[in-house]
Amino acid sequence: MLLTIASAIVVLGAVIFVHELGHFVVAKATGVGVVRFSIGFGPATPLKFRWGETEYVVAWFPIGGYVMMASEEEAAMDEASGARAIEGGAALQAFPPERMFESKPLWARVLVICAGVTMNVLFAWVIYPGLAASVGKNVDPTTTLAAVDTLVLPTAARPLAR
Numbered sequence: 392m393l394l395t396i397a398s399a400i401v402v403l404g405a406v407i408f409v410h411e412l413g414h415f416v417v418a419k420a421t422g423v424g425v426v427r428f429s430i431g432f433g434p435a436t437p438l439k440f441r442w443g444e445t446e447y448v449v450a451w452f453p454i455g456g457y458v459m460m461a462s463e464e465e466a467a468m469d470e471a472s473g474a475r476a477i478e479g480g481a482a483l484q485a486f487p488p489e490r491m492f493e494s495k496p497l498w499a500r501v502l503v504i505c506a507g508v509t510m511n512v513l514f515a516w517v518i519y520p521g522l523a524a525s526v527g528k529n530v531d532p533t534t535t536l537a538a539v540d541t542l543v544l545p546t547a548a549r550p551l552a553r
Contacts, residue, residue, distance in 0.1 A: 400453055404430065406511060407456045413510030414458040414503060421499040424461030424486035431456060444486075460503075461486035463493050 408430055415428050424444060429435075431450030438449040450456075488494055492503070541549050 404453055406514070407454075409510050409514045410507040411456045411458050413506035413508075417503045417506035418458060418460055418492075421495055421503060422490060423492050423495060423499070423503060424490035425458060426461060426486075427457070427459040429457050429459070460492045461490050463488075463491050 411428065411430065415425060418425050426444075427446045427448060429448040429450055431448075431453045432455045433450045433452045435448045435450055440447055492500065495503075
């Protein structure tokens with residue numbers, strides 16, 4: 392039972408990581424500022440670090456994750472309430488208006504949003520053949536008939552001797 396739960400968490404963690412990585416890579420490629428890349432929800436574990444403008448976090452609840460992008464809506468929330476209401480707290484740095492998600496053209500925003508699902512599909516297309524090649528078995532799709540023992544057939548049914 393414990394192995395089943397641990398296996399499910401590992402598999403879901405890999406799928407979530409690949410999904411969020413898709414959003415992250417496309418957001419960076421289109422020039423959207425990324426505040427935080429988190430695997431899991433809730434408070435951050437000690438497994439967190441900052442590299443460049445982005446904070447990378449592993450949170451305590453492993454089911455889920457998010458990529459927090461620079462957003463005018465979030466900046467307005469920070470000013471109004473004094474703290475970010477969404478996961479992880481306030482951004483450690485301000486992003487210029489041209490790096491905000493809303494300031495990007497529609498095609499870039501659509502790419503960022505669709506990148507997670509697209510990465511999951513590509514991940515499946517890579518994993519499935521890899522698993523099939525490593526643990527799969529070859530199956531001959533033809534039907535093979537057994538040989539007939541002619542000695543036990545009635546005399547009338549036996550083939551003629553040549």
